[in-house]
Amino acid sequence: MLEDLLNRQRQYISYYFDHLDKEEMSRFVEMCLSTAGLIVFTGVGKSGIIADKIAMTLVSTGTKALSLPPTNFLHGDIGILSEKDLLVLISRSGETEELFNLVSFARKRDTRLAAIISNPQSRLARMCDISVHLPLEKELCPFDLAPTTSTALQLLCGDLLAVALMQAKRFDLSQYVLNHPSGSIGQKIRMTLTVEEVMQKEIPLAKPDECLSDVLAEFSNKKMGALVITDAEKNLLGVFTDGDLRRALQAYGSDILSKPMHHLMSHTPLSISKEILAWDALKFMQRDPKKFVMILPVVDGQKVIGMLRMHDIVQAGIA
Numbered sequence: 001m002l003e004d005l006l007n008r009q010r011q012y013i014s015y016y017f018d019h020l021d022k023e024e025m026s027r028f029v030e031m032c033l034s035t036a037g038l039i040v041f042t043g044v045g046k047s048g049i050i051a052d053k054i055a056m057t058l059v060s061t062g063t064k065a066l067s068l069p070p071t072n073f074l075h076g077d078i079g080i081l082s083e084k085d086l087l088v089l090i091s092r093s094g095e096t097e098e099l100f101n102l103v104s105f106a107r108k109r110d111t112r113l114a115a116i117i118s119n120p121q122s123r124l125a126r127m128c129d130i131s132v133h134l135p136l137e138k139e140l141c142p143f144d145l146a147p148t149t150s151t152a153l154q155l156l157c158g159d160l161l162a163v164a165l166m167q168a169k170r171f172d173l174s175q176y177v178l179n180h181p182s183g184s185i186g187q188k189i190r191m192t193l194t195v196e197e198v199m200q201k202e203i204p205l206a207k208p209d210e211c212l213s214d215v216l217a218e219f220s221n222k223k224m225g226a227l228v229i230t231d232a233e234k235n236l237l238g239v240f241t242d243g244d245l246r247r248a249l250q251a252y253g254s255d256i257l258s259k260p261m262h263h264l265m266s267h268t269p270l271s272i273s274k275e276i277l278a279w280d281a282l283k284f285m286q287r288d289p290k291k292f293v294m295i296l297p298v299v300d301g302q303k304v305i306g307m308l309r310m311h312d313i314v315q316a317g318i319a
Contacts, residue, residue: 005140012137012149016156019135025157028114028132029164032063035112037084039065042073044098046147047090047154054090054158060179061162062171070098074105083110091115092136092150094122103127116157118150132157195281196274198316199298199306203228208237208262212248215261219245224307228297229265235302238265241295271297274305282313 032039039058041051048069055067068077081087087106089099094117103124106113113128118136125131134157140148165171204222206215206229219227219240229238240261248256248264256264270293272281285293298306 009140009149009152012140013152013156015137016135016153021133024130024132025160028130029161029168031086031112031114031130032161032165033168035084035086037064037082037086038080039063039086039088040081041065041067041088041090042070042099042102043090044070044096046151047092047096050151050154050158051088051090053155054161057158057162058165060176061166062169062175062179063162063165070102073102078102078105078109081106081109081111086112086114088114088116089124089128090117090154091122091124092118092147092154094119094124094131096124099124100127116154118153193278193316193318194274195272195276195278195298195308196306198278198312198318199274199308200224200312201306203297203304203307205230205234205304206240206261207231208265209260211258211260212264213257216257224295224309226295226307227261227265228304228307229261230304234304236269236271236297236299236304238262238267239269239297240265269297271299271304272308274298274300278308278313278316278318281308282310282318285310285313 039055041055042048043051048067051067055065058065066080068080073081087102089102091099094115100123103113113130115122115124115128115131116134117125117131118134119125120131120133125133134150134153136150136153138144139146139150202222204218204224204227206218206227208229208231215227225242227240228236229240231237238261244264244266245256248259252259272284276284281296285296292310294310296308297304298308
């Protein structure tokens, strides 16, 4: 019996894909793109739940949208609608009385109207500026009554709309990350960040022949806890850290100020490539539990292009 149900639902979904009017759907996408205000979804019963899901997907992928039940509109919430907005009414039959009542009041606010329906001859389709017909061969319900296949088609339509708008708006991964700071999605995306994406680009630099007195301001002002010593082409030669400063003070006292950096710096500094994942960089910096590396020069080949602090990795949510 289950195999039969799966085959039938596959058949009904295929019917939708085979008969969907792509030009009609494209016009709907263009209408959504041209909406300067909100795209507001509504529906009754199961269609109302689908309206909620579509609106939430749009919001999380860069489109201003919301969902409200028709009764809420008729008891004050219609005040949110304006001529800049688009009201999308979702109904399998297109003959839902609650939606008819809403249409006339939305018209008075000069709000554009779109219908998502499975009956192209319905009154709701005729009342709206545009309608999207979702071809429905039959509900999976044995009585052809309970919204089963029809709600699946509404979800497919909503997801198609969301991705089409993402592509048209060039909504990129960095924007998606900003909309999903928590949860498994945000964590997974943060794991793809590279060192280059989280590093500091203000680099505290010094030349090997400069004395410490000449570079103290750079050492202090950049607040990195280190100086990177490079040649004229910014190739990495060494690193001078807070720890090196303390050890040099113990060894040389006040004479340290006249010492050149090539005398004070570490000649075998650790560094990290800009392409490395920030997660892998964190593991590298913590590989010795007794002595964490708190800062690393970031290199492209041998050229220094940034500084990576453990603080930057943790602040990006990678831990």
